[in-house]
Amino acid sequence: MAKVFVGMSGGVDSSVAAMLLVQQGYDVTGVYMKNWSRDLPGMKCPWAEDLADAKRVAVKLGIPFEVWDFEDAYREKVVEYMLAEFKKGNTPNPDIMCNQEIKFKLFFEKALEKGADFIATGHYARVIPFSQTSSCPPVVTGGTSSKLPVGRNVCENGISLARATDENKDQTYFLYRISKEALKHTLFPIGEMLKPDVKKLAAEHGLHNAYKKESMGVCFVGEVGMKDFLKEYIDIKPGEIREIESEKVLGYHEGAIFYTIGQRHGLYLSGVAGEKNDGMPYYVVDKDLEKNIVYVSKNLNHAAIWTKELELTDIMLRDEIPEKISVRLRHRAPLVPATFDGTKVIFENEIKRPASGQSVVFYDGEICLGGGIIK
Amino acid sequence: MIYLDHAAATPMNEKVLEAMKPYFLTDFFNPSAAYLPAKKVAHEYEEAKGIIAHTIGAKATDLVITAGATEANNLALSIAESWDNGRILYLVTEHDSVRKVAENHNGVSINVLPNGLIDMADLREKMTDDVVIISIALANNEIGVIQPLAEVSAFIREVRFDRLSRGVRTPIYLHSDASQALNLLDINVARLGVDLMTLNAAKVYGPKGVGALYVSHEVKLKPATYGGGQERGLRAGTENVPGVIGFAKAVELAHEHLNGNRKKYARFKKILLQELEDYELINKTHTLDNFVVLCYNGLDAERLIYLLEDRGVYVSTGAACAASKGVRSHVLTALGLSESEINGSLRLTLGETNTEEQIHEAARIINEVVKTERERTHG
Numbered sequence: 001m002a003k004v005f006v007g008m009s010g011g012v013d014s015s016v017a018a019m020l021l022v023q024q025g026y027d028v029t030g031v032y033m034k035n036w037s038r039d040l041p042g043m044k045c046p047w048a049e050d051l052a053d054a055k056r057v058a059v060k061l062g063i064p065f066e067v068w069d070f071e072d073a074y075r076e077k078v079v080e081y082m083l084a085e086f087k088k089g090n091t092p093n094p095d096i097m098c099n100q101e102i103k104f105k106l107f108f109e110k111a112l113e114k115g116a117d118f119i120a121t122g123h124y125a126r127v128i129p130f131s132q133t134s135s136c137p138p139v140v141t142g143g144t145s146s147k148l149p150v151g152r153n154v155c156e157n158g159i160s161l162a163r164a165t166d167e168n169k170d171q172t173y174f175l176y177r178i179s180k181e182a183l184k185h186t187l188f189p190i191g192e193m194l195k196p197d198v199k200k201l202a203a204e205h206g207l208h209n210a211y212k213k214e215s216m217g218v219c220f221v222g223e224v225g226m227k228d229f230l231k232e233y234i235d236i237k238p239g240e241i242r243e244i245e246s247e248k249v250l251g252y253h254e255g256a257i258f259y260t261i262g263q264r265h266g267l268y269l270s271g272v273a274g275e276k277n278d279g280m281p282y283y284v285v286d287k288d289l290e291k292n293i294v295y296v297s298k299n300l301n302h303a304a305i306w307t308k309e310l311e312l313t314d315i316m317l318r319d320e321i322p323e324k325i326s327v328r329l330r331h332r333a334p335l336v337p338a339t340f341d342g343t344k345v346i347f348e349n350e351i352k353r354p355a356s357g358q359s360v361v362f363y364d365g366e367i368c369l370g371g372g373i374i375k
Numbered sequence: 376m377i378y379l380d381h382a383a384a385t386p387m388n389e390k391v392l393e394a395m396k397p398y399f400l401t402d403f404f405n406p407s408a409a410y411l412p413a414k415k416v417a418h419e420y421e422e423a424k425g426i427i428a429h430t431i432g433a434k435a436t437d438l439v440i441t442a443g444a445t446e447a448n449n450l451a452l453s454i455a456e457s458w459d460n461g462r463i464l465y466l467v468t469e470h471d472s473v474r475k476v477a478e479n480h481n482g483v484s485i486n487v488l489p490n491g492l493i494d495m496a497d498l499r500e501k502m503t504d505d506v507v508i509i510s511i512a513l514a515n516n517e518i519g520v521i522q523p524l525a526e527v528s529a530f531i532r533e534v535r536f537d538r539l540s541r542g543v544r545t546p547i548y549l550h551s552d553a554s555q556a557l558n559l560l561d562i563n564v565a566r567l568g569v570d571l572m573t574l575n576a577a578k579v580y581g582p583k584g585v586g587a588l589y590v591s592h593e594v595k596l597k598p599a600t601y602g603g604g605q606e607r608g609l610r611a612g613t614e615n616v617p618g619v620i621g622f623a624k625a626v627e628l629a630h631e632h633l634n635g636n637r638k639k640y641a642r643f644k645k646i647l648l649q650e651l652e653d654y655e656l657i658n659k660t661h662t663l664d665n666f667v668v669l670c671y672n673g674l675d676a677e678r679l680i681y682l683l684e685d686r687g688v689y690v691s692t693g694a695a696c697a698a699s700k701g702v703r704s705h706v707l708t709a710l711g712l713s714e715s716e717i718n719g720s721l722r723l724t725l726g727e728t729n730t731e732e733q734i735h736e737a738a739r740i741i742n743e744v745v746k747t748e749r750e751r752t753h754g
Contacts, residue, residue, distance in 0.1 A: 055677060055681065059682055065678075
């Protein structure tokens with residue numbers, strides 16, 4: 001009987017994942033990963049509820065349950081990375097980092113140490129074997145383009161990371177950086193299910209968290225927004241908001257670091273904006289971290305907003321890159337056609353420029369080919 | 376449902392609800408208003424406070440009504456702030472609403488003996504001239520152990536005498552949280568020698584969010600809130616009339632049935648201890664009649680809670696809040712229990728919702744669940 005350690009967050013997805021594994025006859029152990037506890041003085045810690053939910057489900061399923069503490073690693077690899085990136089003016093994605101560094105690294109490694117054959121999570125994604133993918137490239141030893149790194153996961157392991165059946169919930173955007181070694185030992189039990197069916201199944205089997213409110217956004221930021229979270233670590237530094245075309249001061253902000261290119265909410269604009277207030281919103285189009293100035297524009301055609309290409313760094317390729325790919329610029333954003341030359345993604349049509357630090361994820365059909373981080 | 380967690384919450388008695396109702400609907404007046412119907416409400420409010428005070432041998436004017444025991448404990452310990460570097464001594468097994476305050480005021484904890492009773496030698500050793508207040512719950516909320524407060528207060532009298540003889544001006548007061556004991560013990564503040572005592576309606580089949588602090592006239596507290604000067608000026612704000620009326624009714628009922636209930640719980644406890652299998656009893660002596668703290672060494676009590684919940688039996692591990700915070704019980708740790716013993720500890724607290732039939736049934740279900748878990752862990 002194959003031994004599986006399933007990451008249980010207390011949510012319905014990972015609960016149903018664990019249940020399915022039990023039904024499929026695996027030797028299942030539930031694990032709650034304690035990643036971040038923001039125990040402020042006098043505050044009731046929020047993770048205790050999630051832990052209790054996860055444990056209650058494990059007991060219901062009759063499986064052993066453990067709590068693995070990755071708090072220190074999480075602080076170092078995810079939170080500090082995130083703060084450092086923001087300080088550089090980037091807008092990082094901590095969930096992608098959490099998957100790469102914690103769930104599919106430390107959790108995976110510890111599970112292997114404990115004799116696991118597989119790890120499992122409640123992510124909406126699939127691992128599909130080589131033979132099932134018609135688009136799978138043939139086994140070759142060199143790239144078709146000399147710029148392409150050779151990293152043919154398909155050929156080495158015979159598996160690929162594939163988009164979830166529920167296109168609405170697909171989470172491969174957050175998973176493109178996880179190691180190939182980990183993926184080889186990963187099960188995504190709900191990857192072929194639709195979310196409503198997952199909930200229904202949970203309810204049918206009496207899992208108490210079937211209708212639990214879904215956690216949204218970054219796990220550890222919790223109910224406060226990212227800006228409020230950052231404010232606890234980065235001091236407020238008031239600065240000017242200027243219109244990029246006129247250089248006119250339109251208002252003030254609490255620190256350029258807190259703003260992201262493309263953002264249009266949370267700008268403190270003064271009455272000046274009203275002078276020619278045509279009801280059009282201002283967008284952040286640029287920021288000067290050194291002078292602490294945020295530049296905005298209401299011109300949606302402003303050159304800073306649109307781009308035809310994006311230069312990437314920290315590229316992680318899972319598969320051979322075909323001539324034409326589709327890419328995703330945000331979780332759940334529509335796929336857009338593009339090509340990749342080894343460092344740059346070139347889009348067929350102009351796109352709204354995402355913030356630096358965000359990820360671009362490549363797809364060939366249902367296969368997630370990898371991706372990179374916007375410079 | 377078999378509810379065995381009366382130390383966490385009690386259902387409100389029907390009679391209590393009935394007593395409260397008019398003060399929501401018809402007698403809703405602000406007791407401070409000038410017209411006669413409001414004066415009548417003010418009078419009834421004071422009468423209700425008198426009933427509550429009377430059960431601990433005090434007068435209405437000795438009580439400060441609060442929104443529960445936590446607030447009352449916070450208010451009592453705030454006396455330490457009136458003195459430079461005022462120190463709080465507290466029993467190591469106290470509730471968080473005492474411990475957390477004490478930690479902010481150079482708090483020093485007093486050890487307990489393995490049976491949960493205060494270590495008097497340790498108290499004597501830790502008594503320094505900067506100690507303004509000592510907080511010791513009359514009955515502990517996790518294990519139900521009843522502390523010998525009269526013995527402590529006798530020692531405090533010695534300390535007072537000694538301080539005065541040496542010209543030390545810092546006063547010393549004894550505070551006791553009696554939340555768990557109000558409906559199970561005959562309490563008298565003078566006999567116990569306490570200067571401040573916390574009471575709680577929610578633990579005695581009264582409404583939640585209502586508590587009281589008994590304040591002896593010698594203790595000069597600073598106001599918790601400023602405003603209209605209600606509650607002797609210590610806690611301004613329009614009085615919670617229905618809450619206090621309900622509290623008084625609950626206390627009245629509790630005292631009417633005090634002896635009957637104690638006998639009943641003692642009998643139920645005996646049944647449990649006879650019929651349950653494979654356990655160690657943690658609170659063997661000096662304990663409230665309705666507290667049964669069991670240790671299933673080697674098992675995970677939290678798992679037992681979820682399994683029992685599935686069978687309609689509601690129990691707890693330690694204090695409800697400690698359990699939900701994922702931290703090990705500081706009370707059981709203080710008793711010197713090992714990690715595995717603490718993890719296997721269940722708290723059963725009996726109450727008015729229980730019948731003898733339920734107790735037999737609960738014992739049977741707990742035995743079954745424990746057996747299943749033992750089998751699962753052994754392979």
